[in-house]
Amino acid sequence: MELMKQIKTHPFLFGLLLLLPLAFLLLGKPRWQFYPLYALFLLSLGLFLLESFGAFHPGKSTHRVFLFLGGTLLLLFLLFSAVFPKMKIKEPEGPYKVGTKIYLLEDTSRDEPYTEDPEDHRQIAYQVWYPAEETEGHQKTKWITQGKTLTRTLAKSFRFPAFLLDHTAEIYANAYLDAPQLPADNPYPVVLISHGWQGFRQLHTDFAEHLASYGFIAISIDHTYGSQAVPLQDGSTALLKKEALPSRVSAEAFQKASSLLMSTYGEDVLSVLEDLARKKKEKDPFFHAMNLSSVGVLGHSTGGGGDVYAAQKDSRISALLGLDAWLEPLGEEALSNGLSIPALFVRSSQWSQGPNNLHLRTLLSASSEASLFEMRDTNHVDFSMAYMYSPISPYIGFSGKLGPEKSSEIQKALLLSFFHKTLGSENITGIPTLEDVLSRYEDLLPIQEKDLPSLWHFTKEKSF
Known part of the structure; x- marks a missing residue:
């Protein structure tokens, strides 16, 4: 009787107790964004039970407090869910399904410069995305x-609460793990992808899936100790070492550290x-389907500079696309040697100022087929999947005003047409020409070498 009385007296409270569990079921797997909702349920349940068994007889002031706390918890839930939603990776647009495989590599010919054990060899991980023949019976892989x-x-490196980015570990990508490769009459063109400092290989999953869906094989590398977390062959994980690129050191010490990182x-x-x-x-058939005589490289920031380093050393690299490529650590001598392959550099608006443009000028002037474009209203992080963390990033200045959807569209169109033109493949048809893409987007601004700053400009600026 007392229970029925409480139901009649507090229908709103009873309704909450019925609706909240239903909301939990609809929301799916628990995430930290839902904690205020869980707290609201426990608060409602506790108050309802106390009143039902006569252990507590709240007055009007208690109900006001409950409504205030309940409203606050509900607002927090809505705020957290809006600012840190569980995002979905856009499906690739190409005609092929996409498979993926992950490999761990130990290069016994190289020492590991970032550990104290002199017996350590360099270990890295790389992930391959490729056109898949059949995906039935294979699971979609997690993004991370x-x-x-x-x-x-990652949260720690940005001084966030440790749990803040946990929900991104539950995001699925569009590729199927270990799905069989689609046979092709001609070898697939290959593009190697390098992330920037403090990045990780999955930060360019969208690029990799996009390329694979159009008949490329895309391979993203985890640069150990410059990446957030890299699995090693013994089952351990190598975490980011911030001392690999130290701050608050002398210019000489920074140059030495950055040169080591770049190389x-x-x-x-x-x-x-x-x-x-x-x-x-x-004779592994999976790798036999790769055209390794003419390979493309795609790099962001430190990864872009590392790609220039690699392209100058290995003739198998036939095309280079650098996104805000950081060039200073390469040194003037290496930059003055230029590139003899097609190279396309794209800079963000955020990087349109600063000494990296001086190094760009040196490299471009010494290269035979290099060009530079600026993507308007973009920040450095817009050349990655930083948009997966929060839709409000353009409004707080973390990413550019162009927005992730437009920025991603331009980049995908650009890299696809560039590598199709420079690497080519009879497996790929229906891709717009590079010239069409460059003329289609008014947010891509061609930058002439003469428009880049010279050493005189920087000397003049410093004199003031």
């Missing part, structure tokens, strides 16, 4: 395969190329 180990390292990234690219060639030589 290292799970919370990576998300919590390490570049050598990682060469290690993966060698590993692919070795596996192809062993």
Whole structure:
């Protein structure tokens, strides 16, 4: 009787107790964004039970407090869900389904510069995306395969609460793990992808899936100790080492550290190329389908500079696309040697100022087929999947005003047409020409070498 009385007296409270569990079921797997909703349920349940058994007889002031707390918890739930939603990776647009495989590599010809054990060899991981023949019976892979180990390292590196990015470990990508490769009459063109400092290989999953869906094989490299979290062959995980690129040190010390980091990234690219060639030589049919005589490289920031390093050393690299490529650590001598392959550099508006443009000028002037474009209203992070973390990033200045949807559209169109033109393949048809893409988007601004700053400009600026 007392229970029925409470139901009649407090229909709103009873309604909450019925609706909240239903909401939990609809929302799916628990995430930290739902904690205020869980707290609201427990608060409602506690108050209802106390009143039902006569252990507590609240007055009007208690109900006001409950309504205030309940409203606050509900608003927090809505706020957290809006600011940190569980995003979905856009499906690739190409005609092929996409498979993916992950490989761990130890290069015994290289020492590991970032550990104290002199017996350590360089270990890296790389992930391959490719056209798949059949996906039935294969599961879609998670976007972040290292799970919370990576998300919590990333949160720590940005001084966020450890749990803040945990929900991204539950996001699925569009590729199917270990799905059989689609046979092709001609070898697939290959593009190697390098992330920037403090990035990780999955930050360019959208690029990789996009390329694979159109008949490329895309391979993204985890640059160990410059990446957030890299699985090693013994089952352990190598976490980011911020001392690899230290701050608050002398200019000389920073140059030494950045040069080592850049060359390490570049050598990682060469290690993966060698590993692919070795596996192809062993008649592995998966690797035998790769065209390794003419390879493209795509790099962001430090990864872009590492790609320039690798391209100058290995003639198998036939095309380079650099996204805000950081060039300073390469040194003037290397930059003055230029590139003899088609190279396309795209800079963000955020990087349109600063000394990196001086180094760009040096490289462009020494290269035979290099060009530079600026993508308007973009920040450095817009050349990655930073948009997966929060839709409000353009409004707080973390990413550019162009917005993730438009920015991603331009980049995907650009990289697809560029590598189709420079690497080519009879497996790929219906892709717009590079010239069409460059003329289609008014947010891509061509930058002439003469418009880049010279050493005189920087000397003049410093004199003031």
